[in-house]
Amino acid sequence: MTFSVFSTLFLLALFHFTLSSFLDNATVSAAQFHRQPHRRYASHNYKDALTKSILYFEGQRSGKLPPNQRVTWRKDSGLSDGSAMNVDLVGGYYDAGDNVKFGFPMAFTTTMLSWSVIEFGGLMKSELLNAKEAIRWATDYLLKATVHPDTIYVQVGDANKDHACWERPEDMDTLRTVVKIDKYNPGTEVAAETAAALAAASLVFRRTDRTYSKLLAARAISVFAFANKYRGVYSSTLRKWVCPFYCDFSGYEDELLWGAAWLHKATRNPMYLRYIQVNGQTLGANEGDNTFGWDNKHVGARILLSKAFLVQKVQSLQDYKGHADNFICSLIPQSQYTPGGLLFKMADTNMQYVTSTSFLLVTYAKYLTNAKKVVTCGGSIVTPKKLRTLAKQQVDYLLGDNPMKMSYMVGYGPRYPQRIHHRGSSLPSIASHPFKIQCTAGFSVMKSQSPNPNILIGAVVGGPDRRDRFLDQRSDYFQSEPATYINAPLVGSLAYLAHSFGQL
Template sequence: MWLAILVIVIASVAAFDVTVTNHWNGGFQGKFTITPDHALHGWRAHIICDRALDAVEIWKATVVETKNDGKEYVVENMPWDGEISERNSLEIEFVGRMSGDSAPSCTVTVDGVGGGGSNHQNNPSPTQHTGSAGGGSPIQPGTSVVGGSAMKYDYAKALGLSILFYDAQRSGRLPANNPIPWRGDSAVNDGDAGHDLSGGWYDAGDHVKFNLPMAASTHFLLLSFIKFQDAYKQAGQTNMMCDMIKWPLDYFLKCWIPESQTYYVQVGDGGADHSFWGRPENMNMNRPAFKVTASNPGSDVAGDTASAFAAGYIVFKTICGDIPYANKLLEAAKSIYEFAKNHQKIYSQSVPQANAFYGSSGFKDELSLAAAWLYKATNQDNYLSDAKQFHEAGVPWSLSWDNKNIIATLLLYEITQDGSYKNDVMGFIRSYKPGGGITYTPCGLAYRDQWGANRYAGNAAFVAVLAAADGIEASDYLTWAMSQINYILGDNKYHISYEIGFGSHYPEHPHHRGSSCPTTTTQCNAGDPGPNPNVLKGALVGGPDNQDNYDDRRGDYVKNEVACDYNAGFQGALAGEF
């Protein structure tokens, strides 16, 4: 009796084809759309293929059962997408893993729905590899999946490690509470004509101090601290973060001389610096300082620093509890912003020594962002007017040290609730998700560029968690962001954490001079095949190529470089996920 009823129900369910959007050797990406003829309050779908799959990875559902020797996967809705009203649609993407390089033919049935789905077939692109985080079931908050088995990732630990990386990058005379045992005082005589320029962060594995990426990293980190301060508190990292983030702010205050309208933007010559492989404590080369002035300005680097000062004002007033210091930062933010606004020029045109390393493409994004931050700090309408005037609408290629336009867009949306800003934010994240045009590695990393692949994915994930915090597509964006962070922390074909010190398997040969040199010698060799003697805890290495291949080799600075800006968005995304 029960069997007969079951047969009747299944017979009444319409089947429709899965649209294959991409395939590669070992997997394919497909999608289907549920368009019910009546309201659904929870749903169950059957993905049935003409040959067995090793695994199905799906974001908007969870795999509850596998049948017919792997040819059928039963999936159920996630808690946030079970409600589908009559004639509305829900598009669902998934990745199937199997042997071979041709996609199977698959159909979908939805229990209790007599039709309604996609039945067209697209031509797959042979060049775009897409996927989700490497595993076999959906990623839930606080967990990731490697090889089909659930594994808990400790985001709080990853966050604390990232803070330690910035402490390892400190230049100058280190404080008594220095948490990095293999670091000591260095470059304590940095300066120009008697003006003290010691302090700040070394940029990457080298020892130049570049203020444009340093300021960008600083206000990314401050933004994450403001938006996700509860996460820092839950991780037990509030005091460490206050201590860490004050270091670059103190340095920027040294660099900015409002009386003479002078801002020092670089210390160290890139060419001379890169010819030395050794610890910063052992440097003895000349370290020239470069500046922008009213007659030779730099609106981008000055604007970025204004953002760091204004965001720092909010942090030290509301979180770190140092009102006098906060007020000092606010006054500096106002004055350096006026300098940036009144003397408009790209800084790397004024300081050509920066051009080969951090040449800037423009300054409107920095001016818009600085004005938005100052409006948040002061509530003065003239800053909001400036932020709107300098803002450039549209979807940028990425979030990076050079282009901060998407953060300006987010802040303007928070301030105004204008739908045009929201649309650009959604367009940016859509461009990074599968089907949005970006290449994905087979294991699921959104691959924007070979230089700092993990950095770009982490930055995009940071934008996604910020948007989610602002109420934009929260569940979907958090799930996608988590797929990128979990890839970085281990959901990849090597099961390696690209954050050094996290887990038991991580890079041992980062392209970083201080980490690679023993503290007991004044000389070391970049070609030494052994692991770095000093563990650069928390550093995010550049990452894999577009096929998930990675070499833990110090000489491969494309895959194994580290940098202050590599960690900034990644750390913000970690904070936004718990």
């Protein structure tokens, strides 16, 4: 099929649309979308970005590193974690640029990595194995953290003491305090999120490792029962350990709905559907919050449960399609975007909301396409195509289509952050400096303007401010710190985009 110059320009324009065009009434089916030759005109190498977004997790590993470790400047660390309570808690991930293992964001990271693979793993080809290894590194740890009934070990490390040091994880000598929740000191939100992570991951391994999948599902069931029976906010009982780092501001109701949704999907046990039907409104299914991240799961639960209605035709969950549509309509006001077009929710690590929202957009578009449905916002029709285009715009901004002409993924593109807020990346590696770097000695590096010597490939940082400005200052953790929960949902979006443009 040949195209005129006008047709080519029109197709190019589709990828650089503005918010004013977001609500025009043109509709394009998913089949047409995949047939259109505009896939040749991708402005980014999404396959390369996908590879790097998964590789990043190897740089965040704690514990005994495997022989096939690709981020070679990282070495073993935290090999005695858990010994303070006579439990094996070696492994898992450091959440961001420090050396603490926080169970709450780690569990959310695991859930979102798993959801990325569940929805788009079939498109990942050679990267699917790496994505599954990233998930398993987390789930192996979460199984250890939940080994004792009615108890979850939710943190390793004293965050206040850890943050008083700037040292490599291989050198850390701060207290590896073990923090737990139990029936006397409940933590419903972190328990329910852990259940969600285990349930979602059980689906990832269902076909390739049946035994492991069954173990994950069984543990998810018991952990959710614990979360539901012993209710309490973990940042109340464990305030001195988890706040202000990962305080829970949204309550635990969203995690209970989210956890039940994942268990419904993973086990197909009708008891979870009944739980959702009976408790959904109480747990905030129709609340107006539209920010999805490690703290608030309401939007994610709405999108996930909408699939049960749209695709599996579970009529009792019809309301969740409306709840999900409300989220989509909330993304329309221009006031939510920077002048350069980036979704902006808050100054602290804003890119986490960009990546999580983009994932929800392409995922919901998939569900709507399957059901041949659209979203109605006022008098305007929003098609699945428009959701995908908005998601692409956000990912493209992250990869370099922005006023700074900078990729916010380390190692991708010609210009990216050089001074990320990350201890291991900023300090000399063990190979180049085998001698211990003491607790406070590293602060001279942290405060310097020198680029990080170790490139944490694939790390996505917090991103620019509301005016699209990014200073690339190591001390500015709001903008310059990467985190696992920024990358996890991006994996799914990049897999979708790489496939759509013929790169996978």
